[in-house]
Amino acid sequence: MRNLTEVSLKNKVLVWYFIIVTAIGGIFAYNKLGRMEDPQFTIRQMVVSAAWPGATAQEMQEQVTDKLEKKLQDTQGLDNIKSETRAGQTIIYVELSDEVAKEKVRDTWKDVRNLCEDVKRELPQGVYGPYYNDRFDDVYGSIYAVTGDGYSYEEMRQQAEKTRRLLLNVPSVQKVELVGEQEEKVYIEMDRAKLSELGISPQVIMNALAQQNDMTPGGMVETDSDNVYVRVSGQFDDVEAIRQMPVNAGGKVLRLGDIAKVERRFEEPAAPKMYYNGEPAIGIAVSMEDGGNILKLGDDLKAEIGKIQQDMPVGLEIHQVSDQPSVVAESIHDFVKTLVEAIVIVLAVSFLSLGFRTGLVVAGCIPLVLCGTFVVMYAVGIDLHKVSLGSLIIALGLLVDDAIIAVEMMSVKLEMGNSRFDAACYAFRATAKPMLTGTLITCCGFIPVAFAKGMASEFCSALFPVIATALLLSWIVSVMVAPLYGYYLIRVEVKKDAEGHIDPYQSRFYTWFRKVLTIFLTHRKVVLIATAGVFFLSL
Known part of the structure; x- marks a missing residue:
């Protein structure tokens, strides 16, 4: 292996250039990294539902559920199928194996839809569906509530729909949905006794309604100069038009409103409603x-909601129900605070144990490694969240080891009378390979997480690349940057014993450590047996 320390000291200007570029790039990358509370992961489950009003549970099972399940068994990457069947309704849960790559999950759900559409023609007449739901991984971090004193549900819905369209234009917004909508329907309630007295079948009324509201092409009249399109009028424009619809009853023409109750109201049973402070x-x-920055998204949403609120009618208001950006800001602040505390503790220990100048070299290496890690995270698309920030905290206690070893070895050689250049180069020859081996072994400890399958490993997918990047960069910094720092900062005196011989190991600590080491080496069997005993006792 070529002596990288020697290369660094012979090309100081180039190394200083890369140090400055890495520092600037790290600051830029940190500000550009996406921020979220938890990392993204894919839920490998889809819900297929169907309804058949009036059918018993057994009929539903035999005529609908079994046919759908049999077809769904052809799904590639299928793990299992579960179903719940009750009178008039079936719900089928399709779960994919963890071996299915997240990039292929969406395509697999398209295949599931196609399979169900193929069997749809075999289902009995009157079956509604099947319907599909595969959007479990949509996280709605910001939720607002539109309330209005004296306004109807429909008026509030119209304002919410207008707000929804405006929010879709905000950068980084993927999806906006309305919650608590109450759909209106026209109900026609007929008195069977009255219909029997008039001799009118309910089917006659249903057919008349369908024909009256049917969209029928009227044709086209060709003239010498223009083509005139003919359109059939008579479609229902409002509830009153339905009441005025003529119905033929035994040779008599009656209005539908005379023989049935026609009114427009919310659907029954009501859809799930939303309340804000009881309203x-x-x-x-x-x-x-x-990959979006939820903190920036939160600021953009607040600005847009403020503009919308100014243009809303008096009485209508928008309230924030859920504010995930503030939660994420607090979460990231806590992690960054923990990271800063960890850095301060590491630096304090370094200054106290190594001395001011040597500790200063180690202190200069930590921010550089973090900046380089942020650049790599930005390049590969790893955002700031619980897992990536936690990985940095885990790596922090390890990434200073290489720099301490290299700088301490350089200091010892300087105390032995070597020149700065020779001392730094010797530190590389003596410690570079063991440090690299130790770094790679530590990185290998996180490989199972990196290559495991399933949602848990996908959730923790940032653990291995962040830790591996930080540790590998720490090794590069320790053999190329730390010696360069030490070349300028470390000032030590050549240590000699009482007889004038050079001996850097004269301090009280080294004297005490030599005695302990001699005792352990003299009584090797006792030490090994005691170590084995402590190990088995811990088990």
């Missing part, structure tokens, strides 16, 4: 696209 509300849920 009916329409919710607006906002999710962020992958």
